Amino acid sequence: MDLFHALTDDEGGLSGLDRALADFVLENVDFAMNASIGDFAARAGVSPPTVTRFCRRMGCKGFPDFKVQLARLTAVGLRYVRPEVLTETAQEVADDVLANAQAALFQLHRQVDLAALEKAAGLLRGAEFILAFGASGNSSMVVNELQNRLFRLGCRIAASNDHNMNAMLSAAAQPGSVVFASSFTGRDRALVHCLELLRQRSVPAIVVTRSHSPVAAAADVVIAIDLPEGTNIFRPTSTRYAYLAVVDMLANLVAYADRPKAAKTLRAIKEDLVSHRDGDDSQPLGD
Template identity: 55%
Template sequence: MDIFATLQEERAQLSPSEQRIADILLNDFDFAVNASIIELAERAEVSPPTVTRFCRRVGCQSFSDFKVQLAKTAYVGVRYLNPEAKSTEPADVASDIITKAQNALFLMHRAIDPGILDRVAERLSKAEMIYAFGSGGNSSMIASEIQNRLFRLGSRVTVSSDHSMQLMMTAAARPTDVIIGSSFSGRNAELVRSFNLAREAGITTIALTQSDSIVARAAELVIGIDLPEGDNIFRPTSTRFAYLALVDVVASLVAYRNRTQSTVTLRHIKQQLVEHRDGDDRQLLGD
C-alpha cells in the first residue's frame, strides 16, 4: 500500500479537515509517523474520529494500521515525499548536472588505488576471455561499455545483463578467463553467486562497486567507488560518470600492456570505418 499515492489521486475528494491531515503527512512526516491519534488530531485541528475516518479513507483499517503503513513508507525514502527544491532554469540545471559530474570525477580520482588498477589491467590483458556482467539500468550500461572499450583492443569479451545467462557463462568459463562485474549498489546477490562460483573454479573476479558491500566481498579484485549523491531525486546519478571514467582508465592500461595487438586491431577497425562510412581519418578514434 502506498498511502501517498492514494493521497495524490484522491486529494481533490478530501474534505478540508482531511486535507489538513494530508498536509501534515506531506510536510512533517517525522511528526506524523511518531504522533498519537490525539497529537495528530490536535495538530490538524480536527477530532480523533476525523483522523480515524481519514485512515479508512486512505485504505487502512484503523489508526494502528495507518501507523504501520507510514512506517513502511520510511523504507521507500522520505526524500521522495518532498523533493528538494531546485531551480528549473536550463542554465541552472546544466550547471547542477555538470558540477556534480565534475565532483564525482574529482572524488573518484582522489580515492583511486593505482595498485588495484594495475592488477586489474594485468589480469584483463592476459585473459583468454572476458565476461562483463551488470544488471539494472546503470550497471548493465557499464558492462556494455566494458565490452565496447575492450573489443577494439583485440580482447575477446562478451557481455550479459541476464542473471541466468551470467550463471551459465560462469559455469562454462575457464581459469584463464576473467569475470568483471558492475554493481552500483553492491547488493546484487545474483552477481555474488556468479563470483562465488567463479572463485571456486579459480577464475579471476573483478568488481566495480561500493567498497563495503556483498559484491565487493565476493570479488577477488575490487575497484571501490563510494560517492555521495545528494538529495535531488530528479537528477540522474552522477556516480555513473566515475564508473565510465574508470572503464576508460582500465581500458587504456590494457591497451598499453597489449600495445602491439591493440594497435593492429584499432587500425583494422579504423580502416573499415574510413572505407565504408567516413571517407577520411578525421572522425573520432575507434568510434
C-alpha cells in the same frame, strides 16, 4: 489503497480538510508516525474523530493502522515521500547535472585505488577471454561500454546483462578466462552467487562496486567507488560518470600494456571506417 497515492492526491479528489491533513502528514512524517491520536489532532487543529475518519478515507482501518502504513511507506526513504525539486529551469538543471558529474569525477580521482587498477588491467590484457557481467540499467551500460572499449584493442570479450545467463557462464567458465563485473550497490545477491562459482573454478573476478559490500567480499580485485547519492530522486545518478571513467582508465591501461596489438586492431578498424564512412581519419573510432 496505496497510501502515498492517497496522500499526494494526484487526481485532486480530496476535500479541503482532507487535503490539509494530507499535507500536514507529508510535512510532518516523523511526528505522525510517533504521535498519539490526541497529539496529532491537537497539532493539526482538528478533533480525534476527524483524524479517524481521515485515516479511513485514506484506506486504513484507523489511526494505528495509518501509522503502520506510513512507516512502511517511509521505509524506502523520506526523499521518495517528500521529493525535493531544487532545479526546474533548463539552466538550473544543466548546472546541477554538470556540477554533480564534475563532483563525482573529482571524488573518484581522490579515492581511486591505482594498484587495483593496474592489477585489473593486467588481468584483462592477459586473459584469453573476458566475460563482463552487469544487470539492471547502470551496470548493464558499464559492462557494455567495457566491451565497446576492449574489443577494439584486440581483446576477446563478451558482455552479459542477464542474471541467469551470468550464472551459467560462471559455472561453465574455463581457465584463462577473466570476469569483470559491475554493481553500484554492492548488494546484488545474484552477482555474489556468480562470483562464488568463479572462485570455485579459480577464475579471477574484477568488480567495480562499493567497498566493504557483499559483492566486494566475493571478488578477487576490487575497484571501490564510494560516492554519496544526492536527495534529488529525479536526477539520474552521477555515480555512473565515475564508473565510466574507471572503464576508460582500464581501457587505456590495457592498450598501453600491449601497444602493438592494440594499434594493429585500431588501425584495421580505422582503415575500414575511412574507406566506407569518413574519407579521412579525423572522426571518432565508431559512432
